Amino acid sequence: xxxxxxxxxxxxxxxxxxxxxxxxxxxxxxxxxxxxxxxxxxxxxxxxxxxxxxxxxxxxxxxxxxxxxxxxxxxxxxxxxxxxxxxxxxxxxxxxxxxxxxxxxx
Amino acid sequence: xxxxxxxxxxxxxxxxxxxxxxxxxxxxxxxxxxxxxxxxxxxxxxxxxxxxxxxxxxxxxxxxxxxxxxxxxxxxxxxxxxxxxxxxxxxxxxxxxxxxxxxxxx
DNA sequence: TCAAAATATCATGATATCATGATATGTCAA
DNA sequence: TTGACATATCATGATATCATGATATTTTGA
Numbered sequence: 422x423x424x425x426x427x428x429x430x431x432x433x434x435x436x437x438x439x440x441x442x443x444x445x446x447x448x449x450x451x452x453x454x455x456x457x458x459x460x461x462x463x464x465x466x467x468x469x470x471x472x473x474x475x476x477x478x479x480x481x482x483x484x485x486x487x488x489x490x491x492x493x494x495x496x497x498x499x500x501x502x503x504x505x506x507x508x509x510x511x512x513x514x515x516x517x518x519x520x521x522x523x524x525x526x527x
Numbered sequence: 528x529x530x531x532x533x534x535x536x537x538x539x540x541x542x543x544x545x546x547x548x549x550x551x552x553x554x555x556x557x558x559x560x561x562x563x564x565x566x567x568x569x570x571x572x573x574x575x576x577x578x579x580x581x582x583x584x585x586x587x588x589x590x591x592x593x594x595x596x597x598x599x600x601x602x603x604x605x606x607x608x609x610x611x612x613x614x615x616x617x618x619x620x621x622x623x624x625x626x627x628x629x630x631x632x633x
Numbered sequence: 634t635c636a637a638a639a640t641a642t643c644a645t646g647a648t649a650t651c652a653t654g655a656t657a658t659g660t661c662a663a
Numbered sequence: 664t665t666g667a668c669a670t671a672t673c674a675t676g677a678t679a680t681c682a683t684g685a686t687a688t689t690t691t692g693a
Contacts, residue, residue, distance in 0.1 A: 451548045483641055484641085503638095516551070519621040587652065589670060605660090607660065
């Protein structure tokens with residue numbers, strides 16, 4: 422039995438809650454939401470494709486992806502000169518959906 | 528027909544996306560997540576009750592609530608000396624659930 | 634080995650967020 | 664009208680995030 426249920430009222434323990442908030446913070450950014458949308462809809466993609474689709478500056482995009490990778494939201498795989506990114510944590514997509522309309526039960 | 532579908536790939540228009548990201552940013556904070564959890568589980572409550580349950584300093588709690596109110600996540604109603612808060616946007620709860628475990632379809 | 638393509642990292646200044654303690658406001662009862 | 668209770672607001676310094684432009688790294692083909 423988790424003894425922290427009383428203190429946290431059914432929510433995860435403080436340390437975990439901190440991690441969750443951190444991931445959520447990464448999603449709380451317009452461009453990063455668009456990146457998640459792009460990766461969901463088009464599947465995995467190399468950076469230059471995302472860059473073209475979303476019209477983001479290369480350095481900025483790379484940093485966004487890096488942050489999301491560190492948090493485990495996306496996953497990277499090198500293929501030759503390219504690096505392909507994909508969604509690694511479904512919760513990213515779920516949050517996007519329930520916050521952008523479809524996905525809410527009302 | 529929304530002509531921004533092409534540019535935004537099914538996501539809301541930039542201005543709206545900005546607002547959504549802003550709301551998400553408010554949820555991306557451990558104490559505010561706990562506040563949402565408290566209001567969900569216990570229903571509406573006066574500030575002093577939330578303060579006691581979550582052991583948050585009065586000023587800080589008041590500011591958290593104020594920010595969330597401005598964003599439309601919660602709603603306030605004065606009853607005598609007290610001000611009762613309640614969830615105003617179900618998406619807050621949905622995000623909490625899908626990010627904290629229960630609520631995701633896997 | 635060199636050049637170019639694709640991506641990553643760094644440095645920096647601007648802005649936003651945070652926690653804290655102090656003070657102000659509003660409401661009710663005496 | 665005064666006092667106390669409940670809540671809100673303010674001021675401030677510390678820290679985090681952001682966008683930008685410059686530079687570095689990795690990989691492949693010539």
